[in-house]
Amino acid sequence: MTEALQQxxxxxxLDRLRAGDDAAFAELVExxxxxxxxxxxxxLGDVAAAEDCVQEAFLxxxxxxxxxxxxxxxxxxxxxITVNAALQALRRKGARDEVDIEPLLPTFDSDGFLEGRTQxxxxxxxxxxxDDDVRRQVRAAIDTLPLGYxxxxxxxxxEGLSIKEAAEMLELTETNAKVRLHRARQxxxxxxxxxxxxxxx
Amino acid sequence: xxxxRVLKRRTKALMMRHAPGMLTCxxxxxxxxxxxxxxxxxxxREAFERHMRMxxxxxxxxxxxxxxxxxxxxxxxxxxxxEPAPVDDRLVASILAARRAR
Numbered sequence: 001m002t003e004a005l006q007q008x009x010x011x012x013x014l015d016r017l018r019a020g021d022d023a024a025f026a027e028l029v030e031x032x033x034x035x036x037x038x039x040x041x042x043x044l045g046d047v048a049a050a051e052d053c054v055q056e057a058f059l060x061x062x063x064x065x066x067x068x069x070x071x072x073x074x075x076x077x078x079x080x081i082t083v084n085a086a087l088q089a090l091r092r093k094g095a096r097d098e099v100d101i102e103p104l105l106p107t108f109d110s111d112g113f114l115e116g117r118t119q120x121x122x123x124x125x126x127x128x129x130x131d132d133d134v135r136r137q138v139r140a141a142i143d144t145l146p147l148g149y150x151x152x153x154x155x156x157x158x159e160g161l162s163i164k165e166a167a168e169m170l171e172l173t174e175t176n177a178k179v180r181l182h183r184a185r186q187x188x189x190x191x192x193x194x195x196x197x198x199x200x201x
Numbered sequence: 202x203x204x205x206r207v208l209k210r211r212t213k214a215l216m217m218r219h220a221p222g223m224l225t226c227x228x229x230x231x232x233x234x235x236x237x238x239x240x241x242x243x244x245x246r247e248a249f250e251r252h253m254r255m256x257x258x259x260x261x262x263x264x265x266x267x268x269x270x271x272x273x274x275x276x277x278x279x280x281x282x283x284e285p286a287p288v289d290d291r292l293v294a295s296i297l298a299a300r301r302a303r
Contacts, residue, residue, distance in 0.1 A: 022297075029296050034285035037292070042277065051292050058296045062303075106230055106262065111210060114226035118257035120264055125271035138272050157273035163238070182234040189262075189269040196265045 010074045017065055029058060032075060036082045043086035043154065045143070053089050057082040083159065084169065090147060098146045104187035120196045128195055141191040149184035156181055224252040229259050233266060 016024035033054055040050035040057075061068075061081050068077060107115050128134050142150060155166035167177035189196075224232070229252045235241050236249050253260050 022301075025300060026293070026297060029293050033288045033293060033296070037288050038280060038285045051289070054288075054292065055296050055299060059299055059303075062300055108225075108227050108230075112225040112227055113210065114230065114256070114258040114262060116258035116262050118261055120261045125268055125275050128268075129272065129275055135276065138276055142273070142276075153273060157270055158277060160274070178234055185234075185266060185269055188273070189265050192269060192272065193265070196268065 006073050010070070013074065014065075014068065014070070017062075025062070028074070032078050033058075035075070036078060039079060039082055040086050042158065043083070044089060049089060050086075053085045054082060056089075057085040060085065080169075083155070087151060087169070090151070099144045099187070099191075101146055101149060101183060101187050104190040105183060106186060106190075117197070134195060137195065138192065141188055144191065145184055145187060149180055149187065152177055152181045153184040153188065157185075224248050226252075226256060226259055229253070229256070230262075233263060237267065237270065 013024055013028065017028065036054050036057060037050055040053040041047065044050045044053060057078065061078055064081075068074070072080075109115055129138070142153065145153065151170055152166055152172070155161045155169060156163060159166075161169070163177055163181065164174055166181075167174045170177065172180070229249060232241060232245065232249050236246065241249060253263060
């Protein structure tokens with residue numbers, strides 16, 4: 001659907017939602033819930049927690065319907081609310097099975113040289129991800145990052161938000177968000193190192 | 202490490218520290234995000250690229266960094282492009298019931 005057409009169908013749906021039309025609510029939930037559930041699962045892992053998150057997100061959206069300004073499509077707006085609900089659920093859940101980030105950051109020797117490999121695989125991301133096992137490894141590695149690092153990486157690299165938008169959502173300064181994002185990527189790179197070692201595939 | 206390699210590294214370290222406009226690996230590392238985001242001005246970008254040409258570990262490190270970002274960006278691309286799996290009817294019913302109960 002083109003954006004203009006989407007905006008138009010959003011507007012008529014929005015009018016019906018604001019008028020309290022039950023069928024409109026059913027239509028919204030039925031069309032949007034599947035995608036939102038798959039987004040929530042990326043953050044929360046298990047289906048039950050993701051379903052709770054989607055329900056919470058819809059209820060939050062219903063309460064905020066009057067404040068929806070139509071600057072994005074309804075589905076982008078719902079996506080954002082769902083990610084927020086997922087971040088809150090993660091915060092409530094508290095301690096997770098996390099790795100310590102420090103040992104995963106690069107180290108330099110006394111001469112200021114990076115201590116690292118001088119060879120790497122030529123395979124690009126797409127080629128690597130063609131292997132289901134690699135996909136699972138990448139997901140698992142992201143999941144072990146400490147929450148404060150994982151969230152910014154999820155928002156920037158996976159959801160594709162700008163650093164500024166991601167910082168706002170996480171209530172971080174932009175500078176702090178950049179530091180965290182960089183560390184998250186460095187740590188993830190270290191965790192994924194076996195994939196990059198030449199001849200690993 | 203062989204004495205020859207130690208000498209080579211020491212010499213390189215001296216060059217890196219004292220050659221004008223040459224970054225150390227640690228400085229290079231601190232510019233990675235900004236370079237990747239396209240935020241460096243042209244002289245910083247040149248210094249970054251000059252270091253990378255001279256330093257194989259940083260070259261590899263940066264290549265792996267880019268690939269790590271790309272892996273994240275592409276991890277769900279297929280899933281996003283495909284039709285999502287249908288949700289349980291119970292979930293839809295429960296959301297609509299919760300709305301009416303408000």
